[in-house]
Amino acid sequence: MEIAQILTNAVVVASIYGLIAVAVSITWSSLGLVNLGYGFVFSFAGFWAWVVAQNVSEWPPIVAAAGLVGGAVGGILICLVVFIPLHDKPNFTTRGMIGTLAISLIGSQALLMQFGPRAKSLPELFGYWQVDIAGMALTSDKIGIVVCSIVMLGFVVFWMKGSRRGLEIRAMMMNPHAASIVGIGIRSTGIYVMALTGAMAGLASVLLSQTYYIAPFSGLTPLIKGVSIALCGGLGSVQGAVIAAMILGLTEAVTSRFLGGQYVLITQFLVIILILIVRPRGISGLLDKAREQ
Amino acid sequence: MTDTQPAKLRPITWHNPLEPWGQDQGNPELTSVASPDASDTWRANTKYKAKTYKVGRLKHYVIWRxxxxxxxxxxxxxxxxxxxxxxxxxxxxxxxxxxxxxxxRRPIYWAICFALLVIGPAVFPASMYNTLLSAGTIFGIFAAINVCWTLILGTASIFTLASYAVVGVAAFVTTYLSIQWGLPWYVLPVGGAFIGLAVGIVIAIPALRLDGFYYALLTLGLNELCRVFFTTSKVFGSASGGLYGADSFIPDSWSPNAQSLLSYYSAFLLLVAVLFLFRFINGKQLGRVLRMAPEKREAFAEACGVDYRRARIIIFVVTSAALGFIGGFYATLYRGTAFSIFSFDTVLLGLAMVTIGGIGKAEGAILGTLVVTFLDKVLIDLGPTRLFLIGLIMLGVVLFTNNGYFGIKKQFNAWRDKKRGEWRSMRSEKGGEALPEEATERDNKDEVYFLRFDKMQRDYLKTLICPEIIEEHRQQPLGQHSATLERLLMYFRRAPMDDKYALQRNAETGRYKIIAFSGHRGVSPRVVEDREYDTIGDGYHAIFVRRVHDLMES
Structure with missing residues (x-):
């Protein structure tokens, strides 16, 4: 059952990267900001959770909550430093993207100076147990990761559909200009969006640290994977991101089964490029609904 | 408004002009109450109130004999x-x-900078000679890469983040070929150019369909793909941190100092060659065509017959070949390449270099490279702080300038124009005078001058009004008045017909009411107030008071 094993791994990894992809997607479509600072938010939240685990308690809910809060704080930081000063300036999209990159450079160096280059590991959140389903051994962390990210994603979708703030964010997605005319504050919405998406990145960080370690530069790979999934699914679309995460996870599983691990990125990018050539705005992005700003 | 200093009051004596001919009524001369001089108002109104500075607004040019x-x-x-x-x-x-x-004067500045780079090794301080020389070599190569990159970002408006990946691929493949087939050093840059061309064509295919940031995100991924591929591949020396062993043009028999000098000057020549490429793309047909089609106005350019897509892709592919050339050159200069060329930090530093100076300008790319290379390679003692500093500079540049250092002048001029407009609107007085903006839109310039004169006259007449004048009019609404009152009445009588006050006599009661003319033929006057006056004199005075009130309000 090697292929099943690889498939479950792909699903686990895709559910983590899917969180970041949805975060990138929501930020782009509601604020028009290409936020490449999630790598920093990711490491920041990881270190935040690590500090809490070291000093306060290793009880899993507290560590996970610390990750969420750390991510939200990192997101709000980016919002305050980059989005709010720049959102009404000329060349906002370019400058915003470069600004978030600068934040990620500064932030990673600050983390490096503060905590040193050694990787840190978080306590096990989901304990040690495993379930056998149809001959597959599913370990506790895999189930926990998938369940946590589905819960988080479900919460985000529910909150966006059901709450007043979510309505504001969706209005910003449809037409930011009209939204600001009917009294939706761009800056306050920016803070909600960045806090929410930062919390998603923070959760992804805590979940991924069950498999890997926390290091100042560990946010880069999740960021690039997340951005690729968001791009492939269509920026601004949650279901597109989910579909793309599944397709790319499947590609990864199939490639590493039949070709070998070093070709994973190549096939993934070929798939992404093929999808983008057929549909330049991603799987469920509509060409004429592209955000103009 | 009127002068701030209190106007000097002086009595005005009226001489009857008919007096020499003799008349049976009226006085030969009449003194009026003391009133201000009209020329004070004239001076106050015609004074140039904008604050002026010794240094003019004109651009300062050096005048040569x-x-x-x-x-x-x-x-x-x-x-x-x-x-x-x-x-x-x-x-x-x-x-x-x-x-x-x-x-x-830019050619002169370029010449000075080139001269400084040429004589640089002769004036470097001895304690840092080697550091500066190797930093200078790196500066030359990175400046060349960044000039190419800014050509893609600025002139072609394709937001790629894969420029360093193209350089790296060319460098690795040429090094590999040199090791395997023993290619001589002079083939490597040319071979690199062909590899760059091929890579450029491959990654230009998505650029045909994707625009803006979709392409930026894709190329970010491509960069990571190259990094993972080359780092994990056994062929390219995954264990040793890089691939070394290519043929080099630097003879081993030379002294280390001579070798460094040779690499410094060869990197300088590479930079000069790339600047020529920049000049011949950006300043010639392709660049000019694309200046017609900036972002978001492509549709207009297309309607004018500009094939902007073709121009962009040509620039992209040609520049990719140039980047490949630089990659081959890099391989032959350092006898190989390290994996760090693909790292995300390299892309970030490169982006910092390009943004600090300003995207789309060769001088911007070079200045940014100078700043970042100096911080990164010369101030090594600072440790991780130097990357922190570079990030801070990058963030500051992005937050406060529209387009880097070389965009500051344009941004400052725009800001100054905005402020100038604000100051002008603050100091222009809205006393019925036409604002400069309105004045240009009126065909009849007489109106503009009339409004200006009228405002001045009202300013003056306001200073004349005092209780004595009103009392004088109350006692004798018609007939001979003092000069001051006469001036006022003349102004009131000359008012335009619309909304001019008049008296209406009720035929039954014989009492008077104040009405105002509509000023339009066939439109009846409106009644101003319900109060009725017994005599016509009371009515005249009521109208006078009303007009005085209107004058003071205006």
Whole structure:
């Protein structure tokens, strides 16, 4: 059952990267900001959770909550430093993207100076147990990761559909200009969006640290994977991101089964490029609904 | 408004002009109450109130001496007729001497900078000689890469983040070929150019369909793909941190110092060659075509017959070949390449270099490279702080400038124009005077001057009003008045017909009411107030008081 094993791994990894992809997607479509600072938010939240685990308690809910809060704080930081000063300036999209990159450079160096280059590991959140389903051994962390990210994603979708703030964010997605005319504050919405998406990145960080370690530069790979999934699914679309995460996870599983691990990125990018050539705005992005700003 | 200092009051004596001919009624002369001088109002209104500074707004040019015979002589790039400097010859209007001024001094600055780079090794301090020389070599190569990159970002408006990946791929493949097949050093840059061309064509295919940030995100991924591929591949030396062993043009027999000098000057020559490429793409047909099609106005350019997509892709592919050339050169200069060329930090530093100076300008790319290379390679003692500093500079540049250091001038000028408009609107008085903006839109300029005069006159008449005048009018609404009151009444009588006050006599009661004319034929007057006056004199005075009130309100 090697292929099943690889498939479950792909699903686990895709559910983590899917969180970041949805975060990138929501930020782009509601604020028009290409936020490449999630790598920093990711490491920041990881270190935040690590500090809490070291000093306060290793009880899993507290560590996970610390990750969420750390991510939200990192997101709000980016919002305050980059989005709010720049959102009404000329060349906002370019400058915003470069600004978030600068934040990620500064932030990673600050983390490096503060905590040193050694990787840190978080306590096990989901304990040690495993379930056998149809001959597959599913370990506790895999189930926990998938369940946590589905819960988080479900919460985000529910909150966006059901709450007043979510309505504001969706209005910003449809037409930011009209939204600001009917009294939706761009800056306050920016803070909600960045806090929410930062919390998603923070959760992804805590979940991924069950498999890997926390290091100042560990946010880069999740960021690039997340951005690729968001791009492939269509920026601004949650279901597109989910579909793309599944397709790319499947590609990864199939490639590493039949070709070998070093070709994973190549096939993934070929798939992404093929999808983008057929549909330049991603799987469920509509060409004429592209955000103009 | 009127002068701030209290106007000096002086009595006005009215002389009856009919007096020499003799008349049976009226006084030969009449003194009126003391009132201000009209010329004070005139002076206050015609004074230039904008604050002026000694240094003018005109661009400051250095004026060079010249003589009439050489006024039109120019240096030219042989064998073309293109001027080296954009010089204008002129005669001074006051002294009538022949003068010349250089309108565009950038070629001089470029020449100075090149000269500094050439004589650099001779003046480097001995304690840091080796550090500066190797930093200078890196500066030359990175500046060349960044000039190419800014050509893609700025001129072609394709937001790629994979430029360093193209350089790296070319460098790795040429190194590998040199090791395997023993290619000589002079083949490597050319081979690199072909590899760059091929890579450029491959990654240009998505650029045809994707625009803006979709492409940026894709190329970010491509960069990571190259990094993972080359780092994990056994062929390219995954264990040793890089691939080394390519043939080099630097002879091993030379002293280390001579080797460093040779690499420094070869990197400098590479930079000069890339600048020529920049000049020949950005300043010639392709660049000019694309200046017609900036972002978001592509549709207009297309309607004008500009094939902007073709131009962009040509620039992208040609520049990719140039980047490949630089990659091959890099391989032969350092005898190989490290994996760090693909790292995300390299892309970030490169982006910092390009943004600090300003995207789309060769001088911007070079200045940014100078700043970042200096911080990164010369101030090594600072440790991780130096990357932190670079990030801070990058963030500051992005937050406060629209387009880097070389965009500051444009941004400052726009800001100054905005402020100038604000100040002008703050100091222009809205006393019925036409604002400068309105004045240009009125066809009849007489109206503009009339409004200006009328405002001035009202300013003056306001100073005349005092209880004595009103009392004088109350006692005698018609007949001979003092000069001051007469001036007021003349102004009131000359008012335009619309909304001019009049008296209406009720035929039954014989009492008077104040009405106002509509000013339009066939539209009846409106009643101003319900109060009725017994005598016509009371009515006249009521109208007078009402007009005085209107005057003071205006």
């Amino acid at each position: 010249n003589n009439g015979q050489r006024l039109w002589d120019r240096w030219r790039w042989w064998p073309t007729r293109r001027n080296v400097l954009n010089i204008r010859g002129l005669y001074n209007r006051k002294t009538l001497k022949a003068e010349k001024k250089i309108l565009d």
